[in-house]
Amino acid sequence: MKLESIALHHGYKPEDNQKAAATPIYQSSGFTIDDTQHGADLFDLKVEGNIYSRIGNPTNAVLEDRVAAMEGGVAGLALASGMAAITYAIQCITRSGDNIISTNQLYGGTYNCFTHSFPKQGVTVKMVDGADYEAIEKAVDEKTKALYCESIGNPLGNIIDLEMFAEIAHKHGIPLIVDNTVATPYICRPIDFGADIVIHSLTKYIDGHGATIGGIIVDSGKFDWTKEPDKFPMLNEPDPSYHGIVYSKQFGTAAFIACCRVVPLRETGACLSPHSAFLIMLGLESLGVRMERHCQNALALAKYLDNHEQVAWVNYAALPNDKYYDVCQKITQGQASGIITFGIKGGMSAAIKFIDALQMILRVLSMGDAKSLACHPASTIHRQLTPEQLVLAGVSEDMIRISVGIEHIDDIIQDVEQAIQASMR
Ligand SMILES: Cc1ncc(COP(=O)(O)O)c(C=O)c1O
Known part of the structure; x- marks a missing residue:
């Protein structure tokens, strides 16, 4: 099936579920076992089955299979938020003393987690510019466990040449982890370019209606964790917390995702509620048509802003004059999703007046909703960054971010125009 059809049908059979056409919500914390031996076999991971919804739930399993299929992976793990997905993916393969390498151009919450929380637990994150391949190569050492x-x-809208990133990561025997939240699988499937692990905040385009928080990790199943077994002891050494199981032996190509489920998820518990999984799947059904409209509206607004005499600059990679235009053609099929950042003449105070003057576009700090949303990153989602970190992340004081929705483009432009006029008063 093509992506549009996978989003509607994959991983669910009505005949196995009382012929219900919509995926039922299995609102049950626990599941019955046949007998004590069955329970023991489930706990030994010798047989597959549901035990307890912190570790797995049949409604969530449909979402996991669907998103994994859309991304071209072997399996997925749905979690309570995008931040939980990022944290667990990294915790699964790092120990105190290890490091990962990440680009500077990140969502503010991820930036904070990487520069404060992980280092406090002994895992350092070396930040590099996403276009500086030499700096990435230089940053790799024997304790580096991933490129992110x-x-x-x-909000920058920069696009990473994932093929180059995968090449560098694999040359050094480490996996490439890609947060594909802004692009979605409709615009880009990182695994096709060599990525090993894909992450989403499901909260954004996949839910698409601003109703639910969720996250997912997708495992490509392609990274060979056994090639340098000492580099990834968690996957290659017996796990005493699970009767000495060796994940790479027991689960083969799905070792990473199995370990994410039974170690960080089982032990720290950021599971997704099945009710949220149901809502996210409703959103996922229309992702394709929404993304088409998001991209179409965003390009039209970007062109409008680019030609506006009160606008100082615009970042939107599908604009032919954008710095990332070429990589956008290569990696994201010439589409740049729905996020536009721009500055208006008059700097930060004009940016704030602009946002405060919006009438239809909502002042919401999230993105990827069907509705258009706007924010001032430097004073909100990137507020905790130092002035130097803001520069490295590409977040200027005058930056306005619009997550362009699927309303009629005339209404979006009209609201933007009246807010630009208001910002000049
Ligand atoms: C690119 C990106 N990744 C991850 C996250 C974190 O997701 P969540 O808010 O679902 O934890 C966000 C949130 O804005 C994001 O924009």
Whole structure:
């Protein structure tokens, strides 16, 4: 099936579910076992089955299979938020003393987690510019366990040449982890370019209606964790917390995702509620048509802003004059999703007046909703960054971010225009 059809049908059979056409919500914390031996076999991971919804739930399993299929991976793990997905993916393969390398151009929450929380637990994150391949190569050492980036950076809109990144990561025997939240699988499938692990904040375009928080990790199943077994002991050494299981032996190509489920998820518990999984799947059904409209509206607004005499600059990679235009053609099929950043003449105070003057576009700090949303990153989602970190992340004081929705483009432009006029008063 093509992506549009996978989003509607994959991983679910009505005949196995009382012929219900919509995926039922299995609102149950626990599941019955046949007998004590069955329970023991489930706990030994000798047989597959549901035990307890912190570790797995049949409604969530449909979402996991669907998103994994759309991304071209072997399996997925749905979690309570995008931040949980990022944290667990990294915790699964790092120990105190290890490091990962990440691009600077990241969502503010990820930036904070990488520069404060992980280092406090002994895992350092070496930040590099996403276009500086030499700096990435130089940063790799024997304790480096992954290369991390956002396919389309939030909020900057920079696009990473994932093929180059995968080549560098694999040359050094480490996996490439890609946060594909802004792009979505409709615009880019990182695994096709060599990525090993894909992450989404499901909260954004996949839910698409601003209703639910969720995250997912997708495992490509392609990274060979056994090639340098000492580099990834968590996957290659017996795990005493699970009767000495060796994940790479027991689960083969799905070792990473199995370990994410039974170690960080089982032990720290950021599971997705099945009710949220149901809502996210409703959103996912229309992702294709929404993305088409998001991209179409965003390009029209970007062109409008680019030609506006009160606008100082615009970042939107599908504009032919954009710095990332060529990589956008290569990696994201010439589409740049729905996020536009720009500055208006008059700097930060004009940016704030602009946002405060919006009438239809909502002042919401999230993105990827069907509705258009706007924010001032430097004073909100990137507020905790130092002035130097803001420069490295590409977040200027005058930056306005619009997550362009699927309303009629005339209404979006009209609201933007009246807010630009208001910003000049
Ligand atoms: C690119 C990106 N990744 C991850 C996250 C974190 O996701 P969540 O808010 O679902 O934890 C966000 C949130 O804005 C994001 O923009």
